[in-house]
Amino acid sequence: MEFTVAGEPGEGATCRLDYRAFAYAGKFVVGGTGKALFRTGDGSDAVPDWTPAESLPETVDPTAFEDDVLAGVSFSPDRTDPACCRLRYVTVHVARRGEGIGPELLRRTVSWLADAGYERVRIAVNNPFAYEALYKCGFAYTGERTGLAELELERPADAPAPVRDDPERYRAGLAVFRDRDDAEPVRRFLADRLDDEGGGPAGPPELAGSADPVGSSESAESADPRNTLTDDGPS
Numbered sequence: 001m002e003f004t005v006a007g008e009p010g011e012g013a014t015c016r017l018d019y020r021a022f023a024y025a026g027k028f029v030v031g032g033t034g035k036a037l038f039r040t041g042d043g044s045d046a047v048p049d050w051t052p053a054e055s056l057p058e059t060v061d062p063t064a065f066e067d068d069v070l071a072g073v074s075f076s077p078d079r080t081d082p083a084c085c086r087l088r089y090v091t092v093h094v095a096r097r098g099e100g101i102g103p104e105l106l107r108r109t110v111s112w113l114a115d116a117g118y119e120r121v122r123i124a125v126n127n128p129f130a131y132e133a134l135y136k137c138g139f140a141y142t143g144e145r146t147g148l149a150e151l152e153l154e155r156p157a158d159a160p161a162p163v164r165d166d167p168e169r170y171r172a173g174l175a176v177f178r179d180r181d182d183a184e185p186v187r188r189f190l191a192d193r194l195d196d197e198g199g200g201p202a203g204p205p206e207l208a209g210s211a212d213p214v215g216s217s218e219s220a221e222s223a224d225p226r227n228t229l230t231d232d233g234p235s
Contacts, residue, residue, distance in 0.1 A: 001070060001101075002041035003108045008116075009034045009076040017072065018065040020052040022091045033074040033088055036109040038101060046070045047095040070096050071105045075113070078122065085113050085157070087123040103208050106137045114157035121157050124150035128177040128189055136208040140164040141173035151176060160207060167203035 007013020012031035019025040028035060040046055045067045056062055071092040078084040087109070092102045110121050123139065124146045125131050131141075131151060138160030139153040146152060151173050155161040163169055171194060178190045 001038045003105070003112075004037050004039055005112060006035040006037055007031075015066055015069065015072060016064055017069060017091070018052070018062075018067070020054060020056075021047075021050070021093050021095070022069075022072070024089045024091055027074055027089045028072055028091075030074075033076045035072060035074055036105065036112065037072045038070040038105050040068045040070065043068050046093050050093075050095045069093070071101045073105055073109050075109065077118075081120075083119040084154075085118040085121050087121065090123075100208070103133050103136050106134070107208065110137065110155070110157060118157045120154055122152060122154045124148075124152050126150045128174055128186060128193075131173055131177070132189075132193075132205060135164065135170065135204045136206070138164060138207060140166070140204075141169050143169070143172070145176075149180075164207075165204060170204040 006015055010032065011034075013035050014031050015028040015035050015037060017025035017028050022028075027033075046069055071090070073090045074088045075085050076088060078086050087106070090102055090106065092105075113121055121139075122142075123134060125134060126148070131153070134153045137155075139155045140161035140163045142152045142154050144152040153173075155164070174190055174193055177186060178194065
């Protein structure tokens with residue numbers, strides 16, 4: 001895989017993704033945000049043997065899609081704090097989920113943002129699987145929520161969050177999802193993370209290091225189809 005930044009915020013960079021393969025593909029044709037991508041590196045298709053579940057309308061040109069993209073993240077500065085960058089959308093090709101590509105893309109993107117001069121990075125998540133993936137990337141729950149009932153997570157751009165290893169903070173965020181979502185995959189996941197009697201972990205997951213091969217650990221993509229990390233808030 002090859003990590004590339006297709007454009008910084010405000011440069012008008014766009015990336016046309018196949019909406020059948022990527023959640024929130026339409027957000028990546030918006031030119032106002034920066035785009036960080038994992039590409040195959042040689043221009044080949046990200047998933048050569050993938051067959052979409054639905055056909056394209058006759059009005060859509062399939063050659064317009066950038067088929068060498070495996071995953072993408074869009075980002076832009078916080079409107080009230082220019083030293084903070086917000087990750088807006090993270091999406092992984094539907095056929096490449098479960099390989100740890102999303103967390104690795106986040107790690108690379110945060111490193112790039114640190115080099116670009118940002119001091120902090122924020123993201124809002126709407127499900128516990130994304131929450132877990134962000135903790136593996138050094139983010140921690142801030143205790144805040146957006147107007148869309150998403151949980152805010154943050155980390156310094158150049159290091160994991162100092163409070164990332166606080167088990168009470170980690171569990172407090174997960175408990176929010178337990179109180180409002182009764183879907184079976186969510187219940188099973190949260191029971192494993194929050195039920196001490198069931199042998200679940202008492203604290204956050206281990207950090208995913210740069211030496212960890214992609215696909216070496218469970219990721220948010222493998223746990224639930226709602227893997228996309230979203231921040232559609234006002235900031």
